[in-house]
Amino acid sequence: MDRQVVLPFLKSLEIAYKNLRVRFFRSMITTMSLVLAIAFLTFVGVTTDIINGMLDSGNTEAHQKLTQSGYDIDSVQSRMESDVKQRWIIMLSLLVCVVGIVNAQLMAVTERFREIGTMKCLGALDRFILRLFLLEAGIQGLAGAAIGAVAGCFFALLNAFFRFGTLFLTGFYWSDMAAAAGVAMGVGSLLSLIGVFYPAMVASRMQPVEAMRIEH
Amino acid sequence: MTEPGNIVRVSKLTKNFKMGKMDVEVLKGIDLEIVKGQYISIMGPSGSGKSTLFNMIGGLDKPTSGKVYIDEVDISQLDAYELAWLRCRKIGYIFQTFNIIQVMTALENVTLPMVFAGMNNDDAVQKGIELLDVVGLGDRFQHKPFELSGGQQQRVAVARALANDPAIILADEPTGNLDLTTGEEIIKLLKRLSLERGVTIISATHDFKMLNVSDQVVWIRDGRVDKIEDRNELSISVGQIDDRG
Ligand SMILES: Nc1ncnc2c1ncn2[C@@H]1O[C@H](COP(=O)(O)OP(=O)(O)OP(=O)(O)O)[C@@H](O)[C@H]1O
Ligand SMILES: [Mg+2]
Numbered sequence: 001m002d003r004q005v006v007l008p009f010l011k012s013l014e015i016a017y018k019n020l021r022v023r024f025f026r027s028m029i030t031t032m033s034l035v036l037a038i039a040f041l042t043f044v045g046v047t048t049d050i051i052n053g054m055l056d057s058g059n060t061e062a063h064q065k066l067t068q069s070g071y072d073i074d075s076v077q078s079r080m081e082s083d084v085k086q087r088w089i090i091m092l093s094l095l096v097c098v099v100g101i102v103n104a105q106l107m108a109v110t111e112r113f114r115e116i117g118t119m120k121c122l123g124a125l126d127r128f129i130l131r132l133f134l135l136e137a138g139i140q141g142l143a144g145a146a147i148g149a150v151a152g153c154f155f156a157l158l159n160a161f162f163r164f165g166t167l168f169l170t171g172f173y174w175s176d177m178a179a180a181a182g183v184a185m186g187v188g189s190l191l192s193l194i195g196v197f198y199p200a201m202v203a204s205r206m207q208p209v210e211a212m213r214i215e216h
Numbered sequence: 217m218t219e220p221g222n223i224v225r226v227s228k229l230t231k232n233f234k235m236g237k238m239d240v241e242v243l244k245g246i247d248l249e250i251v252k253g254q255y256i257s258i259m260g261p262s263g264s265g266k267s268t269l270f271n272m273i274g275g276l277d278k279p280t281s282g283k284v285y286i287d288e289v290d291i292s293q294l295d296a297y298e299l300a301w302l303r304c305r306k307i308g309y310i311f312q313t314f315n316i317i318q319v320m321t322a323l324e325n326v327t328l329p330m331v332f333a334g335m336n337n338d339d340a341v342q343k344g345i346e347l348l349d350v351v352g353l354g355d356r357f358q359h360k361p362f363e364l365s366g367g368q369q370q371r372v373a374v375a376r377a378l379a380n381d382p383a384i385i386l387a388d389e390p391t392g393n394l395d396l397t398t399g400e401e402i403i404k405l406l407k408r409l410s411l412e413r414g415v416t417i418i419s420a421t422h423d424f425k426m427l428n429v430s431d432q433v434v435w436i437r438d439g440r441v442d443k444i445e446d447r448n449e450l451s452i453s454v455g456q457i458d459d460r461g
Binding site: 003006018019114115117118120121122123126128207208209212 | 300316318329337379
């Protein structure tokens with residue numbers, strides 16, 4: 001006899017999706033810091049693309065605009081310095097974001113101990129629980145990062161338009177923006193998964209009695 | 217060595233809990249044999265170790281020493297996969313606090329163990345609806361737990377416990393959070409299932425209403441089996457209880 005318990009992938013996806021929908025507010029709060037971080041990341045990326053496009057275009061009008069808004073276009077060094085600074089800020093914001101996610105997910109997981117214990121009594125394996133949490137975080141990551149990327153692009157374009165007028169389009173490629181948004185979405189999903197991993201491990205390894213004894 | 221027909225056998229079972237540096241002995245050597253198809257009540261005062269015993273029999277917690285055999289299989293020898301299988305297919309659990317998964321509908325709660333057991337979705341849904349019908353909730357399958365009363369939630373739990381036609385239903389104070397009438401209905405339902413389906417029912421309880429339907433009552437006191445009474449011996453002590461209570 002085949003003594004295996006199973007949870008088909010599609011079914012786990014369905015459960016994960018329903019879990020997120022039912023706990024919409026909870027999920028939103030968990031995802032909020034991610035949306036902000038990714039929006040920031042995209043904003044910076046797209047803005048850099050726009051400015052580099054204007055610099056590289058050789059268009060004198062564009063260069064004038066840049067100088068007006070405080071860019072030192074001749075100095076390669078200052079360009080690199082600001083790059084490094086930017087990178088640090090981005091790294092920090094992403095780090096803060098991960099910490100935020102871990103924190104929110106730990107709370108979310110604690111709220112669900114009883115549910116986890118019950119599922120284990122019904123025959124769930126550790127890895128079913130782990131998979132559900134990872135799927136939920138993956139969906140959250142994709143959705144949150146998508147929203148963040150769209151917002152980031154939108155504000156980068158808006159910001160560029162107010163600073164440089166239509167000149168910002170010189171040397172700007174939509175494909176670059178799509179690439180920046182794509183990278184941001186990838187990073188976002190990854191961060192979401194990293195953030196949930198530890199809480200999900202803790203949750204999935206709980207013994208059913210331990211999980212159910214905890215009172216809320 | 218053992219008589220056939222013992223669905224559960226407990227041998228020299230002990231369980232200690234660590235409380236700081238102290239070891240607290242909660243179960244102090246329990247021996248028990250439970251015959252297939254019976255309705256067993258485990259009675260005893262609060263703190264006597266009923267829930268602890270329940271968890272050991274159900275494979276939810278590990279004994280300190282001693283063995284639990286389900287169908288003559290020593291469950292301490294099972295690996296994680298086999299244990300999950302046992303919980304999924306062999307045993308149905310019912311708890312005092314219902315433990316319905318709050319974010320799922322009644323039907324989803326009932327079908328989840330069938331999904332784990334590998335049943336395809338359509339069959340699971342059909343069987344789920346049938347089971348909810350059996351427990352008298354045929355028209356409520358789309359309801360979320362918070363839309364159901366305590367009694368109705370416990371019925372969902374009973375239907376869920378039956379999902380994979382288990383040999384054993386373990387119930388830890390199934391009527392503990394219910395009022396008198398609702399509790400009585402749940403007891404009747406369990407009794408009917410044990411008669412109709414031949415499920416072995418093992419129920420830890422304070423509830424003397426349970427005694428009327430039990431084939432056997434195991435009295436636990438202070439981590440030991442105090443006495444085991446069969447149905448025919450019961451009336452005497454029940455009389456005493458009624459006098460007292
Ligand atoms: N995880 C634990 N850690 C420490 N002590 C425990 C633990 N679980 C149970 N105990 C102790 O074991 C004893 C028996 O508990 P148990 O829950 O089995 O009693 P019970 O007979 O089910 O009581 P009740 O009728 O109130 O449910 C109690 O004294 C309790 O404090
Ligand atoms: Mg108890």
